Amino acid sequence: MDKRKCKKCDTEFNVDENDHIFYERIGVPTPTFCPVCRNQQRMLFRNFKTLYKRPSSKSGKMIISMYNPDVPFPVWDISEWWADDWDAISYAIDLDLSIPFIKQLGELSDKTPRYSMMNTKSNNCEYSNMTYGANNCYLVFGCVENENCDYGHIVWYSRDCTDNLYVRKSELCYECVDCLESNKLLYSQECESCVDSIGLYDCRGCVNCIGCVGLRQQSYNIFNKQVSKEEYQEFLTKHPISDEASVIYILNKKEELRKKMPARAMFGSHNENVSGDHIYNAHNIEQCFDVKGGENSRYCYTSGNLIESYDISFNPDVQYSYQLLASMRSTNLISCHLVTDSSYSYFSDACINIKNCFGCCGLRNKEYCILNKQYTKAEYEKLVPQIIENMNKSGDWGNFFPVWMSPFAYNESIANEYMPLKKEEAIALGFRWRDDIPHTKGQENCEYKDLPKNSEEYKDENLLNKILKCESCGNNYKFISREIAFYKRIKLAIPTKCFNCRHQERMNKRNPRILNEVNCASCGNITKTTYPKEKHNQYRIYCEDCYKKEIN
Numbered sequence: 386m387d388k389r390k391c392k393k394c395d396t397e398f399n400v401d402e403n404d405h406i407f408y409e410r411i412g413v414p415t416p417t418f419c420p421v422c423r424n425q426q427r428m429l430f431r432n433f434k435t436l437y438k439r440p441s442s443k444s445g446k447m448i449i450s451m452y453n454p455d456v457p458f459p460v461w462d463i464s465e466w467w468a469d470d471w472d473a474i475s476y477a478i479d480l481d482l483s484i485p486f487i488k489q490l491g492e493l494s495d496k497t498p499r500y501s502m503m504n505t506k507s508n509n510c511e512y513s514n515m516t517y518g519a520n521n522c523y524l525v526f527g528c529v530e531n532e533n534c535d536y537g538h539i540v541w542y543s544r545d546c547t548d549n550l551y552v553r554k555s556e557l558c559y560e561c562v563d564c565l566e567s568n569k570l571l572y573s574q575e576c577e578s579c580v581d582s583i584g585l586y587d588c589r590g591c592v593n594c595i596g597c598v599g600l601r602q603q604s605y606n607i608f609n610k611q612v613s614k615e616e617y618q619e620f621l622t623k624h625p626i627s628d629e630a631s632v633i634y635i636l637n638k639k640e641e642l643r644k645k646m647p648a649r650a651m652f653g654s655h656n657e658n659v660s661g662d663h664i665y666n667a668h669n670i671e672q673c674f675d676v677k678g679g680e681n682s683r684y685c686y687t688s689g690n691l692i693e694s695y696d697i698s699f700n701p702d703v704q705y706s707y708q709l710l711a712s713m714r715s716t717n718l719i720s721c722h723l724v725t726d727s728s729y730s731y732f733s734d735a736c737i738n739i740k741n742c743f744g745c746c747g748l749r750n751k752e753y754c755i756l757n758k759q760y761t762k763a764e765y766e767k768l769v770p771q772i773i774e775n776m777n778k779s780g781d782w783g784n785f786f787p788v789w790m791s792p793f794a795y796n797e798s799i800a801n802e803y804m805p806l807k808k809e810e811a812i813a814l815g816f817r818w819r820d821d822i823p824h825t826k827g828q829e830n831c832e833y834k835d836l837p838k839n840s841e842e843y844k845d846e847n848l849l850n851k852i853l854k855c856e857s858c859g860n861n862y863k864f865i866s867r868e869i870a871f872y873k874r875i876k877l878a879i880p881t882k883c884f885n886c887r888h889q890e891r892m893n894k895r896n897p898r899i900l901n902e903v904n905c906a907s908c909g910n911i912t913k914t915t916y917p918k919e920k921h922n923q924y925r926i927y928c929e930d931c932y933k934k935e936i937n
């Protein structure tokens with residue numbers, strides 16, 4: 386076991402025998418940055434929700450785009466980018482091995498057109514980004530096969546859900562984090578198959594429960610105590626959730642309870658030999674987070690069906706790959722972004738169905754290309770080892786695209802959602818920062834206290850024209866019609882904060898994706914957990930075996 390010190394954050398990280406085997410097999414040097422800094426660098430290239438109105442660089446029509454109008458490269462409307470009337474090969478650059486390869490790649494990247502948003506097979510989702518097969522979704526980022534969902538991040542296969550984070554296969558959920566297969570579940574976290582419930586944590590198969598923790602297959606429980614149906618109704622009459630004070634009361638009581646109950650060190654199931662959090666159906670997975678399906682992989686985030694891959698963020702179905710962001714159905718890729726249905730390619734961006742390509746941008750259905758230029762197989766195979774040698778010398782081989790190539794400032798990218806930094810901290814770490822993130826201020830035309838309190842009065846004519854001031858950041862926010870109908874249907878209080886603040890509060894409910902060692906509060910054995918060290922005394926953190934003995 387080698388101990389290394391991260392060149393960016395000074396944290397110690399381990400490089401063990403399996404790591405060395407992996408790096409040697411794919412032919413990259415051992416990393417100089419720790420896994421957390423490596424993921425941070427990849428996330429800097431992903432912008433979900435900082436959206437701009439700008440003209441398409443092709444047609445001039447006004448579009449919604451994740452790229453600020455001042456980025457160097459042309460930004461085209463999605464349909465213009467996907468049209469067959471152009472080929473990115475026409476932007477090719479002649480390889481010059483006397484200058485750093487990454488510099489030439491930057492040049493190509495600065496002139497090749499990009500699509501404005503990453504939305505595929507979706508309808509009426511123009512204010513959402515990274516959607517696939519979705520209908521009528523507003524401000525949902527990372528949105529797969531949803532219908533009528535608003536305000537969320539990683540909401541998949543769901544209907545009529547508002548304000549959620551990491552929610553799958555659910556309906557009518559509100560303010561849920563890491564919940565699955567639930568219906569009309571509100572203000573809950575880490576729950577599965579729960580119905581008509583409020584403020585639950587780590588519950589499964591519960592119906593009509595309020596403020597409970599660690600329950601299985603229960604109904605009519607309030608703060609983990611069995612009540613009658615009448616008592617339950619009485620509680621809701623006394624504490625209606627249309628009153629924000631009731632929600633705060635329930636969540637505070639639930640939090641007290643959470644501190645008394647066994648806290649699961651990591652969430653997941655059907656695993657063998659794994660470490661991380663939110664891991665399902667996996668074996669031999671280390672330091673992975675939000676991974677569904679995988680084997681022999683490490684340092685992967687929000688991905689699925691992984692085989693022998695390291696350093697993967699937001700990629701389903703990849704094998705034998707390293708340092709990928711948002712690429713899918715691909716094999717043997719190194720340092721690629723938005724590359725799909727591809728193989729044996731390196732340092733490429735926004736390419737589809739490529740094979741044996743190096744440093745390409747926007748290509749479709751190509752083989753043996755370097756910097757978008759077509760070569761013969763023999764030429765390609767002769768040049769690639771020389772490029773790798775060039776990149777090894779400059780220290781770029783084995784890393785993701787360098788920070789300077791990201792089209793996003795730190796606070797435009799999702800890096801700032803998962804690892805929030807202050808402006809000064811981001812700049813000290815070498816990231817850019819934007820002071821002009823789109824927002825409105827000072828346009829409010831009413832005060833929150835003047836809004837209707839009775840959900841029966843939530844109507845478009847009362848609320849659609851209202852502009853409010855967020856009680857947290859002071860920016861303006863307003864409502865859409867479907868959202869108003871949702872609050873009315875569930876009888877919820879109208880939010881006092883803007884979408885960005887609501888989203889960040891949900892993000893903050895999740896533990897950071899960093900592992901710490903803790904002594905199990907039951908058996909004393911050392912186990913790994915995402916609970917940060919300062920919280921180890923607040924919760925009774927149990928290892929998986931002890932947790933299963935006590936909870937299920």
Ligand SMILES: [Zn+2]
Nearest residue numbers: 391394419422
């Ligand atoms: Zn680091």
Ligand SMILES: [Zn+2]
Nearest residue numbers: 855858883886
């Ligand atoms: Zn706000």
Ligand SMILES: [Zn+2]
Nearest residue numbers: 905908928931
């Ligand atoms: Zn234990």
